[in-house]
Amino acid sequence: MDNKKMVINQFGSNARNYVISQIHAKGKDLDFIREVVKGGKDKVLLDVATGGGHVANALAPFVKTVTALDLTPKMLAQAKEFIESNGHDNVVFVQGDAEDLPFGDKSYDVVTCRVAPHHFPNVKRFIGESFRVLTDGGMFILVDNVSPELDDFDQFYNEVEKKRDPSHYRAYKKSEWISWIEEKGFSIQTFLTFKKRFVFDEWCKTMNLSSEAKEELNNYMIASPREVINFFSIEMENNQIHSFQGEAMILIALKTINA
Helix, strand or coil: CCHHHHHHHHHHHCHHHHHHCHHHHCCHHHHHHHHHHCCEEEEEEEEECCCCCHHHHHHHHHEEEEEEEECCHHHHHHHHHHHHHCCCCCEEEEECECCECCCCCCCEEEEEEECCHHHCCCHHHHHHHHHHHEEEEEEEEEEEEEECCCHHHHHHHHHHHHHHCCCCCCCCEHHHHHHHHHHHCEEEEEEEEEEEEEEHHHHHHHCCCCHHHHHHHHHHHHCCCHHHHHHCCCEEECCEEEEEEEEEEEEEEEECCCC
């Protein structure tokens, strides 16, 4: 099964979990995005891989219209129910691929994507498509989990994510994101990182991980070298993982007017 089919299967069967997931529904990063977008009442915004619809829901009051796009029909249906239940009537919902956006050139003033690109097989194509659909001077707002720069830690983090969720493709390094964004022609305006603590039971529950798979993942993490346990601040008790710490980034870039 290719990665995109796995995404549709995984997120389709767990769509409701993502709508009610607190780690997705809240966060300082979501508050930060809201402050950045405020005052854009004349702007049209595209939220790529909208998932549970939390970004589209948060930003709908501050822009003219929002297009919420997702690859997974069941996820899109849950996002629609969630957003419309909050009274927002300026959001349209489109099923589509982040790497092949079904929109014309220079269609949007703002493109957002939050905690999703680690599922994309071709992230450079996603960057290119975001650049294409943005107006000159348009804003690209990206939030995602990032992997450490050191290869051993990078490999561990991505392996852990993959064991929990087979549709996880790859969390990229900060240096990779910066180089790809600038190579495309974007001008980076803001780049922030923040620590992100994952509570193991809740994190596994979001994907309805089986007890066997959860135990396998628990044992894999416990057996990790001491330097890995220290780096990720893995907390455990009685040979059971309680939580661990990852890292995420907020990247804001502008499409240069002469690009």
